[in-house]
Amino acid sequence: MKFLPASDADREAMLRAIGVARVDDLFASIPAEVRGEPELPPPQSEIEIRRLFGELSARSANARSSAFFLGAGLYNHYVSAIADQMLYRAEWLTAYTPYQPEVSQGTLQSIFEFQTHVCLLTGLDVANASLYEGASALAEALLMAGRLCRGRRRAVLSAGIHPEYRETVRTYFANLDLEIAEVPLAADGGTDARALEAAVDERTFAVALQSPNFYGRVEDWKTASRAATARGALSIAVVAEAASLALLAPPGQAGIDIACGEAQSLGVPMQNGGPLLGFLACRTAHQRQIPGRLVGETRDAEGRRAFCLTLSTREQHIRREKATSNICTNQGLMALASNIHLSLLGRRGLREIATQSHAKAEYLKGRIATLPGYRIPYPGPTFNEFVVEAPAEAQPLLLRLARRGVLAGVPLSRYEAGSPNRFLVAVTELNTREEMDRLVAELGAAA
Amino acid sequence: MNPDDRHYTQSHEWVRIDRDIGTIGITDHAQKELGEIVYLELPEAGHVFNADEEFGTIESVKAVSELFTPISGEVVEVNSAAIAEPGIINDDPFGDGWLIRLKLSTDEEVRKLMTAEQYGEYVKSEEK
Numbered sequence: 001m002k003f004l005p006a007s008d009a010d011r012e013a014m015l016r017a018i019g020v021a022r023v024d025d026l027f028a029s030i031p032a033e034v035r036g037e038p039e040l041p042p043p044q045s046e047i048e049i050r051r052l053f054g055e056l057s058a059r060s061a062n063a064r065s066s067a068f069f070l071g072a073g074l075y076n077h078y079v080s081a082i083a084d085q086m087l088y089r090a091e092w093l094t095a096y097t098p099y100q101p102e103v104s105q106g107t108l109q110s111i112f113e114f115q116t117h118v119c120l121l122t123g124l125d126v127a128n129a130s131l132y133e134g135a136s137a138l139a140e141a142l143l144m145a146g147r148l149c150r151g152r153r154r155a156v157l158s159a160g161i162h163p164e165y166r167e168t169v170r171t172y173f174a175n176l177d178l179e180i181a182e183v184p185l186a187a188d189g190g191t192d193a194r195a196l197e198a199a200v201d202e203r204t205f206a207v208a209l210q211s212p213n214f215y216g217r218v219e220d221w222k223t224a225s226r227a228a229t230a231r232g233a234l235s236i237a238v239v240a241e242a243a244s245l246a247l248l249a250p251p252g253q254a255g256i257d258i259a260c261g262e263a264q265s266l267g268v269p270m271q272n273g274g275p276l277l278g279f280l281a282c283r284t285a286h287q288r289q290i291p292g293r294l295v296g297e298t299r300d301a302e303g304r305r306a307f308c309l310t311l312s313t314r315e316q317h318i319r320r321e322k323a324t325s326n327i328c329t330n331q332g333l334m335a336l337a338s339n340i341h342l343s344l345l346g347r348r349g350l351r352e353i354a355t356q357s358h359a360k361a362e363y364l365k366g367r368i369a370t371l372p373g374y375r376i377p378y379p380g381p382t383f384n385e386f387v388v389e390a391p392a393e394a395q396p397l398l399l400r401l402a403r404r405g406v407l408a409g410v411p412l413s414r415y416e417a418g419s420p421n422r423f424l425v426a427v428t429e430l431n432t433r434e435e436m437d438r439l440v441a442e443l444g445a446a447a
Numbered sequence: 448m449n450p451d452d453r454h455y456t457q458s459h460e461w462v463r464i465d466r467d468i469g470t471i472g473i474t475d476h477a478q479k480e481l482g483e484i485v486y487l488e489l490p491e492a493g494h495v496f497n498a499d500e501e502f503g504t505i506e507s508v509k510a511v512s513e514l515f516t517p518i519s520g521e522v523v524e525v526n527s528a529a530i531a532e533p534g535i536i537n538d539d540p541f542g543d544g545w546l547i548r549l550k551l552s553t554d555e556e557v558r559k560l561m562t563a564e565q566y567g568e569y570v571k572s573e574e575k
Contacts (some may be wrong), residue, residue, distance in 0.1 A: 288486070318510075321509060322513075
């Protein structure tokens, strides 16, 4: 294959072949008003450009300029300057898959440590080197369960799983011979254990449950593991706010087979929505079907501790179309960032972050509950996020507060019809008491 | 040496017929080519296969291969000792290292397979 630009004669031939007169005709479906040359100001100096963009960005509300209570899958946890400084070290600069262990011990060790953190937090035996983000991690976990329960065709998902994750799963499943059953939540915002059990049949390969669920409710992992085990299916724990794992029972201890989700909370800044950091962990018995890279610990020829990619025969560069997944890389830089962050925090530090996030959220929830006109519709236990029901439509209310420097929450109308007055409020260790009191005052004044 | 009491495939499996039961394994040539075998994935009893269908995978330190049924039939027994310790396939591919036993659907198919002598010739020609 030659990488040479097409000549005019080539273009002529191609246009003739597809029956189009001019190249421009190929763009006819794009409205004329957006097809022309963009109207750009005349050239400016670097200083002027910086000034212009500084002004533009100052007009946007963001987590630094506002009191910030947005969550719904991305969380504003603190990342130390030390982590950034370490991340920028030149030794890490090639984050790509380290095929050659003899020149990649540092990268491999870091991935191994990231995997170890994920295993400790989930209570499972084996974690992979990371995936792109939580939504595709769930899709991969489901496909993995499908391979482990050959011949079964049905996945049962709690409706408490993040709506965007479920949408991603539907996309993955669209052209596969697999079906999805979604089990609606009970009136208290939690998964109805009996309904979940009833939805699982002998054709079911997986039962997936998220905790804390999308509405903030802490779920019992055993709801999923019991329902799955009863029918010979596998249970999947979905975690969108990974900091919760520092406080809540690890899925592995509750009989869960596969844990997956989003680890952005563990050392990755929100950075306008990505890159994020998917994770997936499972039991040793199922490790042959885990998707993606896996780093193992071994000994080199001289008997020293060393690391290398392991069980690679599952993967695309060896098994081609029969690989366990078409994911043949990992979110290397983000996994590294997370490993540095978690290694700095340690067990106690992470627990402190989780405890503070929870305690502050409890304070705020209590204050909002006493506001006239406002209601906390789901009374059950939450971690650091909860649903608030406002006396009026949430979207315009939140917009008014945003203009006043308080990003108070994410309206549920963005994800579902039927609850226009409700919004999600998330709290982390970064929220001060003053910010929370301000949010309460603003909500009170707006009602 | 390839034993005379069985039939062979071009994908290097053997099958030995005892009345209506066919025992299937891989040949000594196959285990040598694969090298140290570390993992084996086999179907469960009750599974029904057509001839030439993939029934499992075999993995060595340097490669992974699919396993194909020489004949059609229902799985009646799986060598769990080989799953637990795949090294026995290297040690004794024609004996203790067998993989699965099938209850034959027909006795026609065996005739299409190679004899030990034909298989020996086939391996020689493949090596050229």
